[in-house]
Amino acid sequence: MQPRTVLAAGVLGAVGVAMAMPAFAETDYVAKYGIKQDHPGICSYEATDAKDYTGHEITILTHAVPVMGEPVALHSKQFEELTGGTVNVVHAPFGELYQKVMIPFQTGQHVYDIVYGGSYWIGDWAPHLAAVPQKYLDTDEMKDITPAYQGVASWNGQRLQYTFDGDRNYFKYILPPFEDADNQAKFKAEYGRDLAVPTTWEEYAEVATFFSGWDWDGDGELEYGSTEIVKRDDVAFANFITRVASYAKNPNVTGGFWFDLETMTPQVNNPGFVKGLEMWMDALRYMPPGGINFGIGEEIFSWGGGESLMSVTWDDAFIQAMQPDSPIRNKIRVGTEYGPSMGSHKVWNRVSGQWDEFETPSVAPYVTWGWGAGVSKYSEEQEMAFDWFCFFSNYANTNHDLLIGRFGVNPFRTSHMDPDYWEQEAGWDRAVAESFTVMLQGMDTSTNRVFDLRVPGVNQFYTAMMASVAKAMAGEMTAQDALDEVAEEWTRIADRIGVDVIRDAYKNVVALEDNVSLDQVQ
């Protein structure tokens, strides 16, 4: 063999080995995708990389960027790189998601393989969603989901939504003003009691009033007591529910918060609801100017920017306020000593028709709908769609997304309730992390919870409710008149859709409210 031939063979061999190397070398997913760690399992980066969806295509309808839209776009691109498949992501504002999903569903057209929206639309979406296959339910990621959010994703005992988010409404506040000696002295002089973190809406009103209309943080701007979402047709229904739950969800009464399951009489105008609405109407005086027109964006901006002392809304505002560039990072806390939100010493008992008295405030946490999504049963690429979900919500991605406030991904696994995670990964102070995780756990274990109505036609019920509530908030009518109007409209809606249809669906909600199995709901 000529030396030149030997050299050529050597070079060719070396090139061949070099070309073959990547096939044998392990891809460094941590470095390539900026994740902390790839957890083993069928949803992992490695397992997804082993799948080949070349020539396959799915279309996802999700929310606009950034909330949920950004993580979906990010992980879809990664999924494409790993599997060779094509993922089309369509973004829409929240107000348009429902119709964009319902029109193809109702007309039997296949447009989207995966649809995103409010998890409380499950009653309308259920007939059109494919059940999550058992192999995904058996993953560590799925088993780690808290029972509350497993329930939120289920319908008539079947898991129809793929869980990747867990939302809730809870009380949050800026701590330093409560600890300030001057504030404490002034408050005591004015109200005759010590300044303390409120535990009832009555105390909340006093504290909020005290901190409203003056510059208590010395930034040269006026500050206010409370920021809430009040804007009509935004997601103000969530704040309304949080407000009324304290007075209308009685721990001594099971079998329905929204309706009496036996009679299907709407409860929305009972004295508990009326009291909650009256307190909310009064709250406008200690909100920032224009507060009645605040949507979720304004709420996050207002409370997160330190314009108001307290707020009762979603996780998003809290997580965003804990971002490194936030002016109130690590100066905030969540929940009260009695629970995630305000409680009440008296709660309406719809069975006895009287107010029940409670020595310590009764708290009724509201497990706010949160994002829900599922695979369309009309999809021809269900396997790829479920694999996409599996990848999207794997440990590596979720742990990454949870730390980015604008993504809108909030704790939904038991492992997310570990303060170490928030302290080490997010850099939160220990006290904040503990305050947060204790609140999360309290919500999950409560047996006196409130969930969304989650029945077919929920949007009809909710828009009717909020149209009248908005009139009360604007001073066009009294709380009682507004809620009587709602009850009448709800009766008509239930009659149109079918009282039995609503009752059967509402049993799913009652099971969640009372924290019992569906079989136990009569």
Next chain:
Amino acid sequence: MLDSRYKHIFLLPALLALVAIIIFPLIYTVRLSLSGWDVNFPELDYIGWDNYARAITDGRFWDSMGTLYLMVLLCVVFEYLLGFGLALLLWKEVKAGRFFRVLFIVPMCVTPVVMAVVWRTIFHETLGPMNDVLSWFGIPGVPWLSKSGPAFAAVVIIDVWQWTSFMFILLLAGLMSLPREPYEAAQIDGAGPIRTFVHVTFPLMAPITLGALIIRLIESSKLMETIYALTSGGPGSSTETTSYLLYIRGLREFQIGYTASLSIIYLAIMIIALTIFARSLSRLMIGRQGPVRV
């Protein structure tokens, strides 16, 4: 005979397009309005006039109609007055007249939703520039979007800002096409500018004014995007117009059959109201000599 047949053959594509684009959706909406198509029942069944009977007792629908009419009336009156005033200013040669003509057209070219978002910032009670500007004149801050009256006014202001230019273009075009002879005659008779306007310009502009008003009335009555982005119909129900309510009933609540019936009622009322309005205005402005058919 042969020519006539050719004529019909050539007309056929246009007629088919017309049927597909206008007639079919209209007929389909009527059919939908007679069905109970709902979120839980996506079927084109037949329920007779039930939806129409329900609409008659739907107070929210009639309230929204009242809100709409008041809003439209205010918008169109202000747009007409301002548009006519601007057109008169730029009718005669003024410095940089061409620049101003283009400038006045800009608002009309912007998407209403985008402008509503911009105006929402302008009307922000604490951060928006509107209250800052008012404070220069000693006027206290106005709760633009949090009180019913100011919110209603805010919607009118945005519509007037955006669509005055449309009125301006039409009226300016009308002014520029007016014959010179009546003005020469008025000048010979010694008429001043006000008398010339009252007795020459205004009557001569009546037909085009009528057309402009009718077009704006039709367009304004579809006011929805601004409401959607600015107030969502609130505070309370103060800015809920019929178009916005139809959006809520149809696409948020998915009451498809019922919303179709509301649309048909709304359409019928609009046709009747606009016909009466056009005839009345025509008699008022043009008299019996030159009625305008709308």
